[in-house]
Amino acid sequence: AQTVTQSQPEMSVQEAETVTLSCTYDTSESDYYLFWYKQPPSRQMILVIRQEAYKQQNATENRFSVNFQKAAKSFSLKISDSQLGDAAMYFCAYRRSMNRDDKIIFGKGTRLHILP
């Protein structure tokens, strides 16, 4: 069975600094999708970034980028120039395929605090 592990329950970073959130996963599939979701205190979860396993290039979205290490089954999220609005729970997630029958599996999350 696929699993997603986030080993850092909480992290803090100074505003304008860079922080990296860790995620590892376990799967026997060769093609799959990985995601980072952000859940601010209002609890509306939004997609931050996604990575297709067949792509070697790491995904980037403005200040957000990932370090995808397929062999190590590692998928970390780097947030550059941290802003107060980045404070939230961040969930790493895995999906075997885009087939509608495949569910997204979420990790337990990392709570990120931004220090002014």
Next chain:
Amino acid sequence: EAGVAQSPRYKIIEKRQSVAFWCNPISGHATLYWYQQILGQGPKLLIQFQNNGVVDDSQLPKDRFSAERLKGVDSTLKIQPAKLEDSAVYLCASTLTRTDTQYFGPGTRLTVL
């Protein structure tokens, strides 16, 4: 574009009572999901609809939970009777068919006393 709507936002009930949650997905989104998010954990899928048909309800505790999406638009999730361990946030999400971006609603926080 309006987002996924959920109501109520908060609900407090006593154990053994019944409760229902409502979700209105983004217009045109055929796929709708209900998740349970227990404090300190990530969301867990309870049930997935494609239009008004159930795609996956393998993790839905069917002895007490039920869900329907009669006209392929709005959906309701019901718990009857509630247990203490049902205290959680219940999230609704929707997607266009075969896309990966799930749009989430604000959730309903349920407290069972």
